[in-house]
Amino acid sequence: MDASSIIRKELILGGLNCAHCAEVINEKVSKLEGVESSNLNFINKKLVLNIQEGVNEEEIIEKAIKIINDTEPGLDIEIVSNSKVIKRELILGGLNCAHCAEVINEKVSKLEEIDSSNLNFINKKLTVNIRKSFDEKETINKIVGIVNATEPGLDIQIKNENGNVKKSEVKEEKNDINKKDIIKLVIGSLVYIFGIYQIATGFESKLADAMFIIAYVIVGGEVLLKALKNAIRGQVFDENFLMSIATIGALAIGELPEAVGVMLFYQLGEFLQGIAVGKSRRSITSLMKIRPDYANLKEGSELKVVSPEEVKIGDVIVVKPGEKVPLDGVVIDGYSMVDTSALTGESVLREVSKGESVLSGFINKNALLTIEVTKGFEESTVSKILDLVENASSKKSKTENFITKFSKYYTPAVVIGAVLVAVVPPIIIPGATFSEWLYRGLVFLVVSCPCALVLSIPLSFFSGIGFASKNGILIKGSNYLEALRNVDTVVFDKTGTLTKGVFNVTKVNAVGISEEKLLEYAAFAEANSNHPIAKSILSYYDKKVDLDKITSYEEIAAYGIKINYNNELILAGNEKLMKKENIFYSKAKEVGTVVYIAVNQIYRGYIVISDEVKEDSKKAIKNLKLLGIKDVVMLTGDNEKVATAIAKELGVDKVYSNLLPNEKVDKLEKIYEGKSEKEKVIFVGDGINDAPVLARADIGIAMGGLGSDAAIEAADVVLMTDEPSKISKAIEIANKTNKIVWQNIIFALAVKAIVLILGAGGVATMWEAIFADVGVALIAVLNAMRAMR
Incomplete structure (x- = not known):
């Protein structure tokens, strides 16, 4: 069904604390006639309904x-009115000026x-949230109009609500090398070299001056x-101006060779910088080439x-x-190996066969697979990952915010x-000449653009986030990476x-009844x-x-079941449940999670369930x-004996x-007591039962379990492989990225x-100044690209 023919409704279920009830509600609601699909997010207690158009809403x-x-009486149900904003995306093809991007x-x-x-x-990509009270x-x-006024000539593509591009006649940029720019640089350089040759051989004349003027105009x-x-348009402090x-000032005081040379090397630097930025863009894009085409x-x-x-x-x-x-x-038919990298x-291939789940972004390696779709594209794993990585730049680090503010004041x-x-x-x-000090002032102007910082800092963070995603670590913003x-x-x-989290029964201890009856x-x-x-x-x-x-069935939170x-009347739960119900019981000596059983208020024994430690914990x-982590702490609802062991x-x-x-x-x-603001705390959990703690920690890291919706919603960082060893990898990437920044x-x-x-x-000339501008920017961009390795 076309996305435009579906009505989206959201309900907030205040007081929902039962994960099982949430699953039951979602399953029943999804089966209602007229409901295209539904999704109940247990973490934010939000039920999203996609209702077919034409049905009584x-x-x-x-x-x-x-x-x-x-299913769960007594919940505070709130029907959320349609979103107050409309999200739209504009692709600005040809945007290569970082400062202009900030201005836009x-x-x-x-x-x-x-x-x-x-x-x-x-x-x-320019993402905007338009208030619904205004005409879209x-x-x-x-x-x-703002984009065209700030940076004319960009190819602007506007995506509609379905994610399709309205203005599609624009060709995709295949590379960042413009032949016209190369021709201008080559011709300008040859004319400039000819002018320099004239001076070097002692033929300083009007011809040499004309050569420099021609070269200046070309370049x-x-x-x-x-x-x-x-x-x-009032944009005085931009790099072009x-x-x-x-350079015009330099021409006016007779420094023709230097003025042309500075303009030539400025344009060459911008050209090389464009190639470097383009290469980094393609490198980052290649890290995330998981979007399916068909x-x-x-x-x-x-x-x-x-x-x-x-x-x-x-x-x-x-x-x-x-x-x-x-x-x-x-998978409903077939057996194959899939690449999940x-x-x-x-890099190790994974086997999948009938009845097993597969995620978008996997690559099928050697045999045909027939799959029944369980999630629409917008809700699919690959879509969510791409959205997280692409929009990570919206959560800026303190360093990025500082550079943005700094650049506003630096240039003026x-x-x-x-x-x-x-x-x-x-x-x-006394004796100072205006032309000499004007030249020194012109050196200041050449150095006054903060492009090296405005461009390389976000690029470094974005590269770090892209590289982390390639390693199965989703970081939701540069603020968390920092x-x-x-x-x-x-x-x-x-x-x-x-x-x-894979439990096995290791002991059944029955009192007064058979083990089979206790089970x-x-x-x-x-x-x-x-x-x-x-x-x-x-x-x-x-x-x-x-x-x-x-x-009758009653789930008593943190105690057990009645x-x-x-x-x-059967009670099954922990020691607290036995004490709460005033039941005399014998405490288990075994290490493991113990479920005590009482029937009609009489203790009937216990079952020991043991969990296995992960290989890489x-x-x-x-x-x-x-x-250099000072403290590693473990929190658990399990008993002291198991936890200590x-x-x-x-x-x-x-x-x-x-x-x-x-x-x-x-x-x-x-x-947190006694810690300074710089001493950050990570909490690592499964993203379902630990939502409050994940939210409270400076950085909440969830075990993603290959596409767990709850984990992706709750945490700041998601580990897609459930391997705790990836935490140190995330910190290493963060350390390297921040070092580069x-x-x-x-x-x-x-x-x-x-x-x-x-x-x-009066020591530095315009040659040093041009290096301090485009040379430094180029080096900074190349250095930023190291975050991808």
Whole structure:
């Protein structure tokens, strides 16, 4: 069904704390007639309904609310009105000026029609949220006007609500080499060399001067034209204007060779910088080449090649050897090996067969796979990952925000300095000539553009985020990448994080009844639970459970379960449940998670379930300590005996056991006591039960479990392979990226400061100044690209 023919509705389910109930609600609502698809996000308690157009919308919502109330009574249900903003994306083809990008974004964000905007210079994408109270078409026209006024000649493509480009006649930029620019540079250089030859051989004449003027017009004509147009529009402090004033000033005082040389090397530097930025863009894009181009939709006995956006949930697609899996789904026929490296960074191939889940972005290697689609393209793993990486630039680091503010004041300050250097000394210093000090002022103008910083800093962070994603680490913003370098303490949840979360029954201890009967009571008690422990008991019981025999069911958070089965009251849970219900019991001596069983208030024994530690958990903690992490802490709801044994095995510094979810937050608050703002705390959890702690920590890291929706929603960083050792890799990438960022900042500012001081003292010429501008920018960009390796 076409996306435009679907009505999206959102319901907030306040007070929803039962993950199993959330699954039941979502399953029932998704089966309602007229509902195309539904998604209940347990973390933010949001139920999203995609309703088919033409169906009674209010009736569907009423039915959904009834299902919610029947499944989990007493929830505070709020129907969210349609979003107050319209999200639109504009692709600015040909945008190569980082400073111009900053100016465009600032002007657009100040429009009253715009709720927020973000211009990602790396992928040339301007994302705007337009307030619904304003006309969308008029607002887009205003934005286009700002773009054209700031940087004329860009190829602007506007995406509609379906993600399709409205203005598609624009050809995709295949490379960053413009033949016209090369021709201008070559001709200009030859004419300039001829002029220099004239001077070198002693033939200084009007011909040599004419050669320099011709070379200047050829090389700098475009710069002069842009400067004039921008000045008319009020853009005085842009690079074109400053370079034009500086070189025209040099021509005016008779420094013809230098003026032409500066303009020539400025243009050459800009040309090389464009190639370097283009290469970095392509390198980052290649890291994320996971977007599928098409899907083989199976219709009867025929295959139809369609766009992945056209495929609906429940459709059957075929993936041939060598093709990307276009959408998330379940294999219904076939056996093959798949390459998951694009999502996980793991080079080892994975086997998939009938009944197993596959994710979009996997590459099928050697056999035909028939897949039933379980998620639409917008909700698919590949779509979410691309969205996270592409929009990571909207969450700017403190360093980026500082550079943005700094660049606003730097250029005007240096220009004012240039005017003072040119005007004041000739007035107050006896014998000082105006032409000499004007030349020194012109040196200031050449150095006054902050492009090296404005361009290289975001590029460094974006490269780091792109490289992390290639390694199966999704970092949601450069602010989190920056914070990762200052980590002082790492706090782990136990189950599903340091351990596999795969529980096995290791002991059945019955009191007064047979082991088989004890298992039967436990299985019926846990039959409606989705918890891993419940699943392990049911798996061990290995018999059919008749749910009709259960007449009542109550899940007591952090205690256990109470049911009525065959007119008997059964309690299954931890020690707290036994104490709460005043049941005399014998404490288990075994290490593991213990489920105590009572029938009709009489203790009947316990079942021990053990969890297995992940293979790389010990390595993960060792690597963190080698990186200088001071404290590694483990929080768990498990009993003290189990927690202490695992902590000792892994080398964890501190362990807190028997914790309820809210108590985990309290423990995290205590960990923060006495820490400075720079000492950051990471919390690592499974992204489902640990949402409050993930939200409270400076950096919340979730085990993504290859596409866990809840994990992706809850955390700041998602590990796509469930390997805790990836945390140290994320910190290493953060350290390297931040090191590169500060190398560029210190290098750029130091060179500019030195040239400004030497220029004011008459030592530095325009040759040094042009290096401090485009030369430094080029070096900074090349250095930023190291974050991708």
